[in-house]
Amino acid sequence: xxxxxxxxxxxxxxxxxxxxxxxxxxxxxxxxxxxxxxxxxxxxxxxxxxxxxxxxxxxxxxxxxxxxxxxxxxxxxxxxxxxxxxxxxxxxxxxxxxxxxxxxxxxxxxxxxxxxxxxxxxxxxxxxxxxxxxxxxxxxxxxxxxxxxxxxxxxxxxxxxxxxxxxxxxxxxxxxxxxxxxxxxxxxxxxxxxxxxxxxxxxxxxxxxxxx
Amino acid sequence: xxxxxxxxxxxxxxxxxxxxxxxxxxxxxxxxxxxxxxxxxxxxxxxxxxxxxxxxxxxxxxxxxxxxxxxxxxxxxxxxxxxxxxxxxxxxxxxxxxxxxxxxxxxxxxxxxxxxxxxxxxxxxxxxxxxxxxxxxxxxxxxxxxxxxxxxxxxxxxxxxxxxxxxxxxxxxxxxxxxxxxxxxxxxxxxxxxxxxxxxxxxxxxxxxxxxxxxxxxxxxxxxxxxxxxxxxxxxxxxxxxxxxxxxxxxxxxxxxxxxxxxxxxxxxxxxxxxxxxxxxxxxxxxxxxxxxxxxxxxxxxxxxxxxxxxxxxxxxxxxxxxxxxxxxxxxxxxxxxxxxxx
Numbered sequence: 001x002x003x004x005x006x007x008x009x010x011x012x013x014x015x016x017x018x019x020x021x022x023x024x025x026x027x028x029x030x031x032x033x034x035x036x037x038x039x040x041x042x043x044x045x046x047x048x049x050x051x052x053x054x055x056x057x058x059x060x061x062x063x064x065x066x067x068x069x070x071x072x073x074x075x076x077x078x079x080x081x082x083x084x085x086x087x088x089x090x091x092x093x094x095x096x097x098x099x100x101x102x103x104x105x106x107x108x109x110x111x112x113x114x115x116x117x118x119x120x121x122x123x124x125x126x127x128x129x130x131x132x133x134x135x136x137x138x139x140x141x142x143x144x145x146x147x148x149x150x151x152x153x154x155x156x157x158x159x160x161x162x163x164x165x166x167x168x169x170x171x172x173x174x175x176x177x178x179x180x181x182x183x184x185x186x187x188x189x190x191x192x193x194x195x196x197x198x199x200x201x202x203x204x205x206x207x208x209x210x211x212x
Numbered sequence: 213x214x215x216x217x218x219x220x221x222x223x224x225x226x227x228x229x230x231x232x233x234x235x236x237x238x239x240x241x242x243x244x245x246x247x248x249x250x251x252x253x254x255x256x257x258x259x260x261x262x263x264x265x266x267x268x269x270x271x272x273x274x275x276x277x278x279x280x281x282x283x284x285x286x287x288x289x290x291x292x293x294x295x296x297x298x299x300x301x302x303x304x305x306x307x308x309x310x311x312x313x314x315x316x317x318x319x320x321x322x323x324x325x326x327x328x329x330x331x332x333x334x335x336x337x338x339x340x341x342x343x344x345x346x347x348x349x350x351x352x353x354x355x356x357x358x359x360x361x362x363x364x365x366x367x368x369x370x371x372x373x374x375x376x377x378x379x380x381x382x383x384x385x386x387x388x389x390x391x392x393x394x395x396x397x398x399x400x401x402x403x404x405x406x407x408x409x410x411x412x413x414x415x416x417x418x419x420x421x422x423x424x425x426x427x428x429x430x431x432x433x434x435x436x437x438x439x440x441x442x443x444x445x446x447x448x449x450x451x452x453x454x455x456x457x458x459x460x461x462x463x464x465x466x467x468x469x470x471x472x473x474x475x476x477x478x479x480x481x482x483x484x485x486x487x488x489x490x491x492x493x494x495x496x497x498x499x500x501x502x503x504x505x506x507x508x509x510x511x512x513x514x515x516x517x518x519x520x521x522x523x524x525x526x527x528x529x530x531x532x533x534x535x536x537x538x539x540x541x542x543x544x545x546x547x548x549x550x551x552x553x554x555x
Contacts, residue, residue, distance in 0.1 A: 064466070066465075067467075073357060073402065
Protein backbone atom coordinates (compact mmCIF):
# COMPACT_ATOMS: atom_id res chain seq x y z
CA UNK A 1 0.00 0.00 0.00
CA UNK A 2 1.56 3.21 -1.05
CA UNK A 3 1.93 5.97 1.49
CA UNK A 4 1.63 8.85 -0.90
CA UNK A 5 2.16 12.22 0.78
CA UNK A 6 2.05 10.83 4.29
CA UNK A 7 -1.16 8.90 3.64
CA UNK A 8 -1.59 5.33 4.66
CA UNK A 9 -4.34 3.08 3.45
CA UNK A 10 -4.79 -0.27 5.12
CA UNK A 11 -7.10 -3.20 4.74
CA UNK A 12 -8.06 -5.01 7.91
CA UNK A 13 -9.89 -8.32 8.08
CA UNK A 14 -11.96 -9.27 11.06
CA UNK A 15 -11.89 -12.96 11.87
CA UNK A 16 -13.41 -15.12 14.57
CA UNK A 17 -16.21 -17.55 15.31
CA UNK A 18 -19.82 -16.62 14.77
CA UNK A 19 -20.77 -15.67 18.29
CA UNK A 20 -17.73 -13.77 19.54
CA UNK A 21 -19.28 -10.38 18.79
CA UNK A 22 -16.87 -9.18 16.14
CA UNK A 23 -19.58 -7.34 14.22
CA UNK A 24 -20.58 -5.45 17.35
CA UNK A 25 -16.95 -4.39 17.78
CA UNK A 26 -16.68 -2.98 14.29
CA UNK A 27 -20.09 -1.35 14.43
CA UNK A 28 -19.16 0.28 17.73
CA UNK A 29 -15.94 1.51 16.25
CA UNK A 30 -17.26 2.86 12.99
CA UNK A 31 -20.43 4.59 14.01
CA UNK A 32 -21.38 3.49 17.47
CA UNK A 33 -24.58 2.15 16.06
CA UNK A 34 -25.90 2.32 12.58
CA UNK A 35 -29.42 3.35 11.86
CA UNK A 36 -31.74 2.03 9.20
CA UNK A 37 -30.66 4.62 6.68
CA UNK A 38 -27.09 3.50 7.00
CA UNK A 39 -27.87 0.00 6.00
CA UNK A 40 -28.12 0.58 2.28
CA UNK A 41 -24.72 2.22 2.28
CA UNK A 42 -23.42 -0.52 4.49
CA UNK A 43 -24.40 -3.13 2.01
CA UNK A 44 -22.69 -1.19 -0.73
CA UNK A 45 -19.31 -0.95 0.92
CA UNK A 46 -17.19 -2.19 3.74
CA UNK A 47 -16.72 -0.03 6.80
CA UNK A 48 -14.10 2.65 6.74
CA UNK A 49 -12.47 4.89 9.29
CA UNK A 50 -9.95 7.69 9.10
CA UNK A 51 -7.32 8.22 11.77
CA UNK A 52 -4.56 10.61 12.52
CA UNK A 53 -1.53 9.00 14.13
CA UNK A 54 1.26 11.42 15.01
CA UNK A 55 0.32 13.64 12.12
CA UNK A 56 0.09 10.72 9.69
CA UNK A 57 -3.21 10.28 7.95
CA UNK A 58 -4.34 6.69 8.07
CA UNK A 59 -7.33 5.22 6.30
CA UNK A 60 -8.70 1.88 7.42
CA UNK A 61 -11.09 -0.30 5.50
CA UNK A 62 -12.48 -2.99 7.71
CA UNK A 63 -13.78 -6.23 6.26
CA UNK A 64 -16.14 -8.23 8.37
CA UNK A 65 -16.97 -11.75 7.28
CA UNK A 66 -19.90 -11.98 9.70
CA UNK A 67 -22.25 -14.78 8.87
CA UNK A 68 -19.85 -16.45 6.45
CA UNK A 69 -17.72 -18.20 9.05
CA UNK A 70 -18.57 -21.67 7.74
CA UNK A 71 -17.39 -20.91 4.22
CA UNK A 72 -13.78 -21.75 5.12
CA UNK A 73 -12.68 -22.08 1.52
CA UNK A 74 -13.37 -18.41 1.00
CA UNK A 75 -10.76 -17.31 3.53
CA UNK A 76 -7.84 -16.63 1.17
CA UNK A 77 -9.96 -14.39 -1.05
CA UNK A 78 -10.71 -12.22 1.94
CA UNK A 79 -7.35 -11.92 3.56
CA UNK A 80 -4.85 -12.28 0.77
CA UNK A 81 -4.29 -8.55 0.26
CA UNK A 82 -4.87 -7.40 3.82
CA UNK A 83 -2.38 -5.52 5.96
CA UNK A 84 -3.83 -6.38 9.30
CA UNK A 85 -6.11 -8.88 10.94
CA UNK A 86 -8.16 -8.66 14.09
CA UNK A 87 -8.76 -12.10 15.51
CA UNK A 88 -11.58 -12.05 18.00
CA UNK A 89 -12.41 -14.64 20.63
CA UNK A 90 -14.96 -14.67 23.40
CA UNK A 91 -13.29 -14.85 26.83
CA UNK A 92 -16.10 -17.11 28.04
CA UNK A 93 -15.63 -19.58 25.19
CA UNK A 94 -12.45 -21.67 25.07
CA UNK A 95 -13.40 -23.05 21.68
CA UNK A 96 -13.40 -19.62 20.09
CA UNK A 97 -9.83 -19.12 21.31
CA UNK A 98 -8.73 -22.38 19.70
CA UNK A 99 -10.26 -21.15 16.44
CA UNK A 100 -8.14 -18.01 16.68
CA UNK A 101 -5.04 -20.21 16.74
CA UNK A 102 -6.14 -21.86 13.49
CA UNK A 103 -6.60 -18.49 11.85
CA UNK A 104 -3.16 -17.34 12.96
CA UNK A 105 -1.59 -20.46 11.46
CA UNK A 106 -3.44 -19.97 8.19
CA UNK A 107 -2.61 -16.26 7.94
CA UNK A 108 1.07 -16.81 8.65
CA UNK A 109 1.14 -19.58 6.05
CA UNK A 110 -0.21 -17.31 3.35
CA UNK A 111 1.07 -13.88 4.31
CA UNK A 112 4.12 -14.64 6.44
CA UNK A 113 5.20 -11.60 8.41
CA UNK A 114 3.49 -9.28 5.96
CA UNK A 115 0.44 -9.04 8.14
CA UNK A 116 0.03 -7.41 11.53
CA UNK A 117 -2.06 -9.42 13.93
CA UNK A 118 -4.14 -8.30 16.85
CA UNK A 119 -5.81 -10.91 19.03
CA UNK A 120 -8.79 -9.59 20.94
CA UNK A 121 -10.57 -11.12 23.91
CA UNK A 122 -14.08 -9.75 23.69
CA UNK A 123 -16.90 -9.68 26.25
CA UNK A 124 -14.87 -8.64 29.30
CA UNK A 125 -18.18 -7.51 30.76
CA UNK A 126 -18.66 -11.23 31.41
CA UNK A 127 -15.40 -11.53 33.34
CA UNK A 128 -16.91 -13.84 35.96
CA UNK A 129 -17.71 -16.43 33.29
CA UNK A 130 -14.20 -16.33 31.90
CA UNK A 131 -13.01 -19.62 30.40
CA UNK A 132 -9.91 -18.50 28.56
CA UNK A 133 -6.88 -17.97 30.74
CA UNK A 134 -5.71 -14.39 30.33
CA UNK A 135 -2.02 -15.10 30.86
CA UNK A 136 -2.12 -18.04 28.47
CA UNK A 137 -3.74 -15.92 25.75
CA UNK A 138 -1.20 -13.19 26.34
CA UNK A 139 1.69 -15.65 26.08
CA UNK A 140 0.28 -17.24 22.97
CA UNK A 141 -0.11 -13.85 21.25
CA UNK A 142 3.47 -12.99 22.12
CA UNK A 143 4.74 -16.29 20.72
CA UNK A 144 3.16 -15.61 17.32
CA UNK A 145 4.13 -11.95 17.18
CA UNK A 146 0.63 -10.65 17.72
CA UNK A 147 -0.75 -8.00 20.01
CA UNK A 148 -3.25 -9.06 22.64
CA UNK A 149 -6.01 -6.77 23.85
CA UNK A 150 -9.23 -7.05 25.78
CA UNK A 151 -12.48 -5.38 24.88
CA UNK A 152 -16.17 -5.18 25.48
CA UNK A 153 -18.35 -4.10 22.61
CA UNK A 154 -21.28 -3.97 25.00
CA UNK A 155 -19.63 -1.49 27.37
CA UNK A 156 -17.69 0.18 24.55
CA UNK A 157 -14.44 -0.61 26.34
CA UNK A 158 -11.13 -1.08 24.58
CA UNK A 159 -12.68 -0.77 21.12
CA UNK A 160 -10.96 2.40 19.91
CA UNK A 161 -7.75 1.20 21.50
CA UNK A 162 -7.55 -2.06 19.60
CA UNK A 163 -8.00 -0.44 16.20
CA UNK A 164 -5.52 2.28 17.13
CA UNK A 165 -2.91 -0.24 18.30
CA UNK A 166 -3.24 -2.23 15.11
CA UNK A 167 -3.08 0.91 12.97
CA UNK A 168 0.11 2.00 14.74
CA UNK A 169 1.66 -1.42 14.17
CA UNK A 170 0.78 -1.30 10.48
CA UNK A 171 2.28 2.17 10.11
CA UNK A 172 5.47 0.99 11.83
CA UNK A 173 5.64 -2.13 9.66
CA UNK A 174 5.15 -0.16 6.49
CA UNK A 175 7.73 2.47 7.44
CA UNK A 176 10.18 -0.28 8.28
CA UNK A 177 9.67 -2.11 5.00
CA UNK A 178 9.95 1.17 3.08
CA UNK A 179 13.22 2.06 4.76
CA UNK A 180 14.50 -1.47 4.16
CA UNK A 181 14.16 -0.70 0.52
CA UNK A 182 11.62 -3.46 0.09
CA UNK A 183 9.09 -2.63 -2.49
CA UNK A 184 5.90 -1.82 -0.71
CA UNK A 185 4.10 -2.85 -3.88
CA UNK A 186 4.33 -6.51 -2.90
CA UNK A 187 1.89 -5.92 -0.13
CA UNK A 188 -0.24 -3.60 -2.15
CA UNK A 189 -3.84 -4.56 -2.61
CA UNK A 190 -3.88 -3.74 -6.29
CA UNK A 191 -0.99 -6.00 -7.18
CA UNK A 192 -2.14 -8.88 -5.03
CA UNK A 193 -5.62 -8.81 -6.30
CA UNK A 194 -4.56 -10.29 -9.56
CA UNK A 195 -4.00 -13.80 -8.44
CA UNK A 196 -1.99 -14.64 -11.49
CA UNK A 197 0.83 -12.53 -10.22
CA UNK A 198 3.04 -14.63 -8.04
CA UNK A 199 5.03 -13.30 -5.18
CA UNK A 200 7.96 -15.06 -3.63
CA UNK A 201 7.15 -16.66 -0.40
CA UNK A 202 8.72 -16.16 2.91
CA UNK A 203 9.40 -18.90 5.34
CA UNK A 204 6.29 -19.30 7.44
CA UNK A 205 6.33 -20.96 10.81
CA UNK A 206 6.38 -19.11 14.04
CA UNK A 207 8.17 -15.83 13.56
CA UNK A 208 10.37 -14.84 16.44
CA UNK A 209 9.78 -11.23 15.68
CA UNK A 210 6.41 -10.30 14.26
CA UNK A 211 5.60 -6.93 12.91
CA UNK A 212 3.49 -6.08 15.90
CA UNK B 213 -71.50 -13.37 10.15
CA UNK B 214 -68.43 -13.55 7.97
CA UNK B 215 -66.53 -10.72 9.59
CA UNK B 216 -65.26 -10.70 13.15
CA UNK B 217 -62.13 -11.86 14.93
CA UNK B 218 -62.42 -15.51 13.95
CA UNK B 219 -62.72 -14.73 10.27
CA UNK B 220 -59.69 -12.52 10.50
CA UNK B 221 -57.65 -15.17 12.29
CA UNK B 222 -58.59 -17.71 9.64
CA UNK B 223 -57.64 -15.29 6.88
CA UNK B 224 -54.23 -14.72 8.45
CA UNK B 225 -53.65 -18.47 8.84
CA UNK B 226 -54.67 -19.12 5.25
CA UNK B 227 -52.41 -16.37 4.02
CA UNK B 228 -49.52 -17.71 6.11
CA UNK B 229 -50.05 -21.18 4.74
CA UNK B 230 -50.15 -20.04 1.13
CA UNK B 231 -47.19 -17.68 1.34
CA UNK B 232 -45.00 -19.63 3.73
CA UNK B 233 -46.22 -23.21 3.62
CA UNK B 234 -42.72 -24.46 4.35
CA UNK B 235 -43.11 -23.22 7.94
CA UNK B 236 -45.74 -25.90 8.42
CA UNK B 237 -44.31 -28.58 6.18
CA UNK B 238 -40.94 -28.48 7.87
CA UNK B 239 -42.25 -28.34 11.41
CA UNK B 240 -44.68 -31.18 12.16
CA UNK B 241 -45.49 -29.73 15.60
CA UNK B 242 -46.76 -26.51 14.04
CA UNK B 243 -48.75 -28.49 11.52
CA UNK B 244 -50.38 -30.45 14.33
CA UNK B 245 -51.24 -27.30 16.25
CA UNK B 246 -52.87 -25.76 13.22
CA UNK B 247 -54.91 -28.93 12.62
CA UNK B 248 -56.00 -29.07 16.24
CA UNK B 249 -57.02 -25.44 16.18
CA UNK B 250 -59.01 -25.80 12.98
CA UNK B 251 -60.75 -28.89 14.32
CA UNK B 252 -61.76 -26.98 17.44
CA UNK B 253 -63.09 -24.10 15.37
CA UNK B 254 -65.14 -26.48 13.26
CA UNK B 255 -66.65 -28.12 16.33
CA UNK B 256 -67.59 -24.80 17.88
CA UNK B 257 -71.32 -24.00 17.75
CA UNK B 258 -70.78 -20.36 16.93
CA UNK B 259 -68.81 -21.10 13.80
CA UNK B 260 -70.83 -20.27 10.71
CA UNK B 261 -71.18 -22.54 7.71
CA UNK B 262 -69.08 -20.21 5.64
CA UNK B 263 -66.32 -20.22 8.23
CA UNK B 264 -66.41 -24.02 8.30
CA UNK B 265 -65.96 -24.09 4.55
CA UNK B 266 -62.99 -21.78 4.97
CA UNK B 267 -61.60 -24.19 7.57
CA UNK B 268 -61.77 -27.01 5.06
CA UNK B 269 -59.95 -24.91 2.48
CA UNK B 270 -57.19 -24.36 5.02
CA UNK B 271 -56.91 -28.07 5.75
CA UNK B 272 -56.77 -28.88 2.05
CA UNK B 273 -54.00 -26.34 1.52
CA UNK B 274 -52.13 -27.85 4.44
CA UNK B 275 -52.26 -31.31 2.86
CA UNK B 276 -50.69 -30.07 -0.34
CA UNK B 277 -46.96 -30.32 0.29
CA UNK B 278 -45.34 -28.03 -2.26
CA UNK B 279 -42.05 -29.87 -2.11
CA UNK B 280 -41.75 -31.82 -5.28
CA UNK B 281 -41.46 -35.54 -4.74
CA UNK B 282 -39.10 -35.82 -7.70
CA UNK B 283 -36.73 -33.32 -6.12
CA UNK B 284 -36.69 -35.21 -2.86
CA UNK B 285 -35.80 -38.42 -4.65
CA UNK B 286 -33.09 -36.71 -6.61
CA UNK B 287 -31.71 -35.11 -3.48
CA UNK B 288 -31.49 -38.46 -1.71
CA UNK B 289 -29.90 -40.03 -4.74
CA UNK B 290 -27.19 -37.39 -5.04
CA UNK B 291 -26.54 -36.18 -1.53
CA UNK B 292 -27.29 -39.17 0.65
CA UNK B 293 -25.66 -41.77 -1.52
CA UNK B 294 -24.04 -44.33 0.70
CA UNK B 295 -22.61 -46.64 -1.93
CA UNK B 296 -18.89 -46.13 -2.23
CA UNK B 297 -18.27 -47.85 -5.52
CA UNK B 298 -14.99 -47.09 -7.20
CA UNK B 299 -15.42 -44.79 -10.14
CA UNK B 300 -15.38 -46.19 -13.62
CA UNK B 301 -12.19 -45.11 -15.37
CA UNK B 302 -14.10 -43.10 -17.98
CA UNK B 303 -15.55 -40.98 -15.20
CA UNK B 304 -12.41 -39.06 -14.52
CA UNK B 305 -11.95 -35.31 -14.58
CA UNK B 306 -10.13 -35.59 -17.89
CA UNK B 307 -12.87 -37.58 -19.57
CA UNK B 308 -15.79 -35.41 -18.54
CA UNK B 309 -16.41 -32.24 -20.53
CA UNK B 310 -16.28 -28.80 -18.95
CA UNK B 311 -19.90 -28.13 -19.80
CA UNK B 312 -21.02 -31.44 -18.29
CA UNK B 313 -19.18 -30.57 -15.09
CA UNK B 314 -20.55 -27.03 -15.00
CA UNK B 315 -24.11 -28.14 -15.66
CA UNK B 316 -24.16 -30.85 -13.03
CA UNK B 317 -22.48 -28.57 -10.48
CA UNK B 318 -25.25 -26.08 -11.19
CA UNK B 319 -28.04 -28.61 -11.03
CA UNK B 320 -26.89 -30.07 -7.71
CA UNK B 321 -26.11 -26.71 -6.14
CA UNK B 322 -29.49 -25.29 -7.00
CA UNK B 323 -31.15 -28.36 -5.59
CA UNK B 324 -29.35 -27.79 -2.31
CA UNK B 325 -29.90 -24.04 -2.31
CA UNK B 326 -33.61 -24.27 -3.06
CA UNK B 327 -34.21 -26.57 -0.10
CA UNK B 328 -33.35 -23.97 2.54
CA UNK B 329 -36.56 -23.02 4.31
CA UNK B 330 -36.81 -19.28 4.94
CA UNK B 331 -36.96 -19.60 8.71
CA UNK B 332 -33.36 -20.81 8.79
CA UNK B 333 -32.38 -17.25 7.89
CA UNK B 334 -33.93 -15.77 11.02
CA UNK B 335 -32.23 -14.88 14.31
CA UNK B 336 -28.76 -15.81 13.00
CA UNK B 337 -29.69 -19.43 13.62
CA UNK B 338 -26.78 -20.71 11.52
CA UNK B 339 -24.31 -18.99 13.86
CA UNK B 340 -25.73 -20.30 17.12
CA UNK B 341 -24.61 -23.33 19.08
CA UNK B 342 -27.70 -25.29 18.05
CA UNK B 343 -27.14 -24.52 14.37
CA UNK B 344 -27.15 -28.20 13.42
CA UNK B 345 -30.79 -28.35 14.48
CA UNK B 346 -31.92 -24.86 13.58
CA UNK B 347 -30.18 -24.37 10.25
CA UNK B 348 -29.11 -27.73 8.81
CA UNK B 349 -29.73 -26.69 5.22
CA UNK B 350 -27.66 -23.50 5.40
CA UNK B 351 -24.86 -25.58 6.89
CA UNK B 352 -25.16 -28.07 4.03
CA UNK B 353 -24.69 -25.27 1.51
CA UNK B 354 -21.49 -24.07 3.20
CA UNK B 355 -20.20 -27.64 3.62
CA UNK B 356 -20.74 -28.33 -0.03
CA UNK B 357 -19.10 -25.02 -0.92
CA UNK B 358 -15.93 -26.06 0.91
CA UNK B 359 -16.10 -29.55 -0.55
CA UNK B 360 -16.30 -28.38 -4.16
CA UNK B 361 -13.47 -25.96 -3.55
CA UNK B 362 -11.43 -28.82 -2.15
CA UNK B 363 -12.30 -31.00 -5.13
CA UNK B 364 -10.94 -28.33 -7.48
CA UNK B 365 -7.70 -27.98 -5.49
CA UNK B 366 -7.32 -31.77 -5.10
CA UNK B 367 -7.76 -32.36 -8.81
CA UNK B 368 -5.05 -29.79 -9.57
CA UNK B 369 -2.64 -31.04 -6.92
CA UNK B 370 -3.05 -34.73 -7.73
CA UNK B 371 -0.96 -34.19 -10.89
CA UNK B 372 2.79 -34.49 -10.67
CA UNK B 373 3.99 -32.19 -13.44
CA UNK B 374 3.61 -28.43 -13.70
CA UNK B 375 2.09 -28.64 -17.17
CA UNK B 376 -0.51 -31.22 -16.17
CA UNK B 377 -1.44 -29.09 -13.16
CA UNK B 378 -1.70 -26.07 -15.45
CA UNK B 379 -3.97 -28.08 -17.75
CA UNK B 380 -6.21 -28.92 -14.80
CA UNK B 381 -6.35 -25.25 -13.83
CA UNK B 382 -7.25 -24.29 -17.38
CA UNK B 383 -10.07 -26.78 -17.43
CA UNK B 384 -11.50 -25.62 -14.09
CA UNK B 385 -11.36 -22.06 -15.36
CA UNK B 386 -13.45 -23.09 -18.37
CA UNK B 387 -15.88 -24.84 -15.99
CA UNK B 388 -16.09 -21.61 -13.97
CA UNK B 389 -16.76 -19.62 -17.09
CA UNK B 390 -19.59 -21.93 -18.14
CA UNK B 391 -20.98 -21.58 -14.62
CA UNK B 392 -20.83 -17.82 -15.04
CA UNK B 393 -22.90 -18.13 -18.21
CA UNK B 394 -25.35 -20.30 -16.29
CA UNK B 395 -25.48 -17.54 -13.61
CA UNK B 396 -24.15 -19.97 -11.04
CA UNK B 397 -22.09 -17.42 -9.16
CA UNK B 398 -21.69 -19.75 -6.23
CA UNK B 399 -19.64 -22.20 -8.30
CA UNK B 400 -17.54 -19.41 -9.81
CA UNK B 401 -16.61 -18.41 -6.29
CA UNK B 402 -15.89 -22.02 -5.28
CA UNK B 403 -13.47 -22.44 -8.15
CA UNK B 404 -11.79 -19.05 -7.75
CA UNK B 405 -11.40 -19.73 -4.01
CA UNK B 406 -9.61 -22.96 -4.80
CA UNK B 407 -7.23 -21.18 -7.17
CA UNK B 408 -6.51 -18.59 -4.48
CA UNK B 409 -6.03 -21.18 -1.72
CA UNK B 410 -2.61 -21.37 -0.11
CA UNK B 411 -1.68 -24.67 -1.75
CA UNK B 412 -2.60 -23.74 -5.34
CA UNK B 413 -1.73 -20.07 -5.32
CA UNK B 414 1.92 -20.66 -4.40
CA UNK B 415 2.64 -22.96 -7.39
CA UNK B 416 4.74 -20.48 -9.31
CA UNK B 417 5.97 -22.90 -11.97
CA UNK B 418 2.44 -24.06 -12.62
CA UNK B 419 1.05 -20.56 -13.02
CA UNK B 420 3.85 -19.70 -15.45
CA UNK B 421 2.57 -22.43 -17.75
CA UNK B 422 -0.88 -20.92 -18.09
CA UNK B 423 -1.84 -19.30 -21.36
CA UNK B 424 -2.45 -15.57 -21.57
CA UNK B 425 -6.13 -16.21 -22.26
CA UNK B 426 -6.53 -18.31 -19.14
CA UNK B 427 -4.81 -15.69 -17.02
CA UNK B 428 -7.06 -13.00 -18.47
CA UNK B 429 -10.09 -15.18 -17.81
CA UNK B 430 -9.04 -15.74 -14.21
CA UNK B 431 -8.67 -11.98 -13.78
CA UNK B 432 -12.16 -11.49 -15.14
CA UNK B 433 -13.66 -14.15 -12.89
CA UNK B 434 -11.80 -12.76 -9.89
CA UNK B 435 -13.29 -9.36 -10.56
CA UNK B 436 -16.74 -10.89 -10.76
CA UNK B 437 -16.48 -12.55 -7.36
CA UNK B 438 -14.31 -9.90 -5.72
CA UNK B 439 -15.21 -9.27 -2.09
CA UNK B 440 -14.89 -5.51 -2.72
CA UNK B 441 -17.89 -3.53 -1.55
CA UNK B 442 -19.49 -6.63 -0.10
CA UNK B 443 -19.40 -8.47 -3.43
CA UNK B 444 -20.70 -5.46 -5.33
CA UNK B 445 -19.74 -6.90 -8.74
CA UNK B 446 -21.50 -10.18 -8.11
CA UNK B 447 -24.59 -8.39 -6.79
CA UNK B 448 -24.64 -6.25 -9.90
CA UNK B 449 -24.23 -9.25 -12.20
CA UNK B 450 -26.98 -11.03 -10.29
CA UNK B 451 -29.30 -8.06 -10.71
CA UNK B 452 -28.65 -7.98 -14.44
CA UNK B 453 -29.18 -11.68 -15.12
CA UNK B 454 -32.32 -13.57 -15.80
CA UNK B 455 -33.05 -16.31 -13.29
CA UNK B 456 -32.43 -19.15 -12.77
CA UNK B 457 -29.41 -18.00 -10.81
CA UNK B 458 -27.42 -19.30 -7.86
CA UNK B 459 -26.14 -16.43 -5.77
CA UNK B 460 -23.38 -16.91 -3.26
CA UNK B 461 -25.37 -17.40 -0.08
CA UNK B 462 -22.65 -15.90 2.12
CA UNK B 463 -23.27 -12.29 1.22
CA UNK B 464 -26.91 -12.56 2.21
CA UNK B 465 -25.82 -14.10 5.49
CA UNK B 466 -23.54 -11.12 6.12
CA UNK B 467 -26.37 -8.70 5.31
CA UNK B 468 -28.56 -10.52 7.81
CA UNK B 469 -25.80 -10.54 10.43
CA UNK B 470 -25.42 -6.79 10.10
CA UNK B 471 -29.14 -6.14 10.24
CA UNK B 472 -29.56 -8.38 13.29
CA UNK B 473 -26.60 -7.02 15.21
CA UNK B 474 -26.79 -3.44 14.08
CA UNK B 475 -30.41 -2.64 14.80
CA UNK B 476 -32.54 -3.33 17.83
CA UNK B 477 -35.70 -5.38 17.92
CA UNK B 478 -37.59 -2.58 19.67
CA UNK B 479 -37.43 1.11 18.92
CA UNK B 480 -36.94 3.90 21.47
CA UNK B 481 -40.65 3.87 22.34
CA UNK B 482 -40.51 0.20 23.22
CA UNK B 483 -42.45 -0.79 20.12
CA UNK B 484 -41.39 -3.43 17.63
CA UNK B 485 -38.87 -2.00 15.18
CA UNK B 486 -40.71 -2.77 11.97
CA UNK B 487 -38.10 -1.28 9.70
CA UNK B 488 -35.68 -3.95 10.97
CA UNK B 489 -38.22 -6.67 10.23
CA UNK B 490 -38.81 -5.26 6.78
CA UNK B 491 -35.08 -5.26 6.04
CA UNK B 492 -34.85 -8.91 7.06
CA UNK B 493 -37.92 -9.76 5.00
CA UNK B 494 -36.42 -8.04 1.98
CA UNK B 495 -33.29 -10.20 2.12
CA UNK B 496 -35.25 -13.41 2.66
CA UNK B 497 -37.64 -12.53 -0.16
CA UNK B 498 -34.77 -11.98 -2.58
CA UNK B 499 -33.31 -15.39 -1.71
CA UNK B 500 -36.72 -17.00 -2.21
CA UNK B 501 -37.03 -15.62 -5.70
CA UNK B 502 -33.81 -17.33 -6.71
CA UNK B 503 -34.86 -20.51 -4.94
CA UNK B 504 -38.10 -20.79 -6.83
CA UNK B 505 -36.93 -20.52 -10.41
CA UNK B 506 -35.31 -23.79 -11.35
CA UNK B 507 -32.80 -24.87 -13.93
CA UNK B 508 -33.88 -27.14 -16.69
CA UNK B 509 -30.92 -29.48 -16.47
CA UNK B 510 -31.25 -33.24 -16.56
CA UNK B 511 -29.49 -35.20 -13.87
CA UNK B 512 -26.49 -37.10 -15.22
CA UNK B 513 -25.55 -39.63 -12.56
CA UNK B 514 -22.19 -40.39 -14.18
CA UNK B 515 -21.09 -36.81 -13.66
CA UNK B 516 -22.54 -36.42 -10.17
CA UNK B 517 -20.86 -39.67 -9.15
CA UNK B 518 -17.62 -37.96 -9.98
CA UNK B 519 -18.54 -34.66 -8.35
CA UNK B 520 -19.48 -36.38 -5.11
CA UNK B 521 -16.68 -38.87 -5.01
CA UNK B 522 -15.02 -38.56 -1.63
CA UNK B 523 -11.97 -40.57 -2.63
CA UNK B 524 -10.43 -37.77 -4.66
CA UNK B 525 -10.72 -35.22 -1.88
CA UNK B 526 -7.62 -34.29 0.10
CA UNK B 527 -7.82 -32.36 3.34
CA UNK B 528 -6.22 -28.94 3.81
CA UNK B 529 -3.01 -30.36 5.29
CA UNK B 530 -2.41 -32.95 2.60
CA UNK B 531 -3.12 -30.35 -0.06
CA UNK B 532 -0.48 -28.07 1.37
CA UNK B 533 2.03 -30.88 1.86
CA UNK B 534 1.51 -32.06 -1.71
CA UNK B 535 1.96 -28.52 -2.92
CA UNK B 536 5.29 -28.32 -1.09
CA UNK B 537 6.37 -31.63 -2.58
CA UNK B 538 5.73 -30.53 -6.16
CA UNK B 539 7.24 -27.11 -5.75
CA UNK B 540 9.38 -26.84 -2.63
CA UNK B 541 9.78 -23.53 -0.91
CA UNK B 542 12.72 -21.40 -1.77
CA UNK B 543 14.50 -20.43 1.38
CA UNK B 544 15.42 -16.78 1.06
CA UNK B 545 18.75 -16.68 2.87
CA UNK B 546 18.39 -13.08 4.04
CA UNK B 547 15.27 -13.64 6.03
CA UNK B 548 16.05 -17.09 7.27
CA UNK B 549 16.41 -17.25 10.98
CA UNK B 550 17.16 -20.03 13.33
CA UNK B 551 14.03 -21.87 14.31
CA UNK B 552 12.17 -21.29 11.08
CA UNK B 553 10.75 -24.49 9.83
CA UNK B 554 9.82 -25.42 6.33
CA UNK B 555 6.18 -25.91 6.95
